[in-house]
Amino acid sequence: MIKVLFFAGLREQLDCDSLEVEAGGVSTLGELREVLSSKGDTWRVALANERLQMACNQELSHGDAAVRDGDEVAFFPPVTGG
Amino acid sequence: MIKVLFFAGLREQLDCDSLEVEAGGVSTLGELREVLSSKGDTWRVALANERLQMACNQELSHGDAAVRDGDEVAFFPPVTGG
């Protein structure tokens, strides 16, 4: 399983802070994002936001990055700390 | 009269922290420096140091700057505060 986390405005849009996705058939972050987008209109719209950032195992990453069973992936809006 | 101050290593070289110079015949800082240099070998050598800085009325200045009766002039090595 791949653990997926959502933060901030995206978490609110999806009304979901985390879920698990079967690792089978998902080899990149981009593919994982497509799988999540297919969960419904709300998901499709929210995840279509090109400014969203992605992290894999707590490091900023990109759509081509590999993802595998046991990974922790996060999607979130551009950060605004500091 | 022009009040003249010396600081730090220059003060120690000259063994003098301040003196007064007749304003008559002295119209620039450079001329004042020449008058002081003529006070003896120690003065000539110490004031020949090209790295010395000058201030007139507590503002950094240069040899061409005008000086007049009542001014306060200072000579000192490059500053090393902070």
Add this chain to the structure above:
Amino acid sequence: MTDISIVVQAEGFDPGAEYNALRRENTSDGATAIFVGNVRDFSPAISATTAPDSSSSGSAVAVMELEHYPGMAESALDAIAREAAERWPLGRVRVIHRYGRLAAGDEIVFVGITSAHRQAALDACAFIMDFLKSRAPFWKKELTAGGSAGQWVEAKKSDESALQKW
């Protein structure tokens, strides 16, 4: 060599005590640079709905909720600090970032650096703040005094472009 300390916490912190800790038994570093970020008492997003005299009421008005990604927040700050320590000769690096509910005037972030060189300390401080702003997983939500749902702060393009100078 560089002593790096990263903390992500809900509690407040005391910049004076942090300064003292940076200096304790540290006479080899002549330079200390510190940046502190505080919650401002106004924002374009909430100024229209906040009474102008609300800050003078004497009660602490919650104006911000800071969300973070536990684990990644710490590791992102640590990575930024390590990058700074590779670029400049730094003695100590201390970064504190708060999360949770914060009121106007509260400290949000502390970056403290010691070095033998003033420019290294100041540059590293600016570098860490710049990368923290665009790379550390924290998100600000501004809350009105009335306690309504609030509004997420938009990331500024100027923060992303600030990275280019490094």
Add this chain to the structure above:
Amino acid sequence: MTDISIVVQAEGFDPGAEYNALRRENTSDGATAIFVGNVRDFSPAISATTAPDSSSSGSAVAVMELEHYPGMAESALDAIAREAAERWPLGRVRVIHRYGRLAAGDEIVFVGITSAHRQAALDACAFIMDFLKSRAPFWKKELTAGGSAGQWVEAKKSDESALQKW
């Protein structure tokens, strides 16, 4: 608009208290940048004559005598601070510079800036330190532990060239 405060004094100062003063009733500035310069416990000029364990003896060893030009020191710092306040939007500027006899670890100089913008606060802090180093009339003399005549610190060319970036 900018609140500028310059002090030249023999007494020590407390950076924590200075931070608190910069922040007091100041919720409009979200950014505070501070630089503190301290006396280092070694120097090329005195290391050869100082025992390596002298810093662990517990007694305060006078290592530096800071001479200044009274009057001009204050006005030079004030002019530098005003120049910074013209270049950047600053809320408060506080500069403290000590003179007299200082021991290893002692604070020499404090520059504290508040601004609505972090980059302005950090840049102004670096700017003031750079100009203070080359334009404010202070001179350091390093004293050996034995109390001999001491040696004037040479101005560094890197300090003068640091001004060129501004």
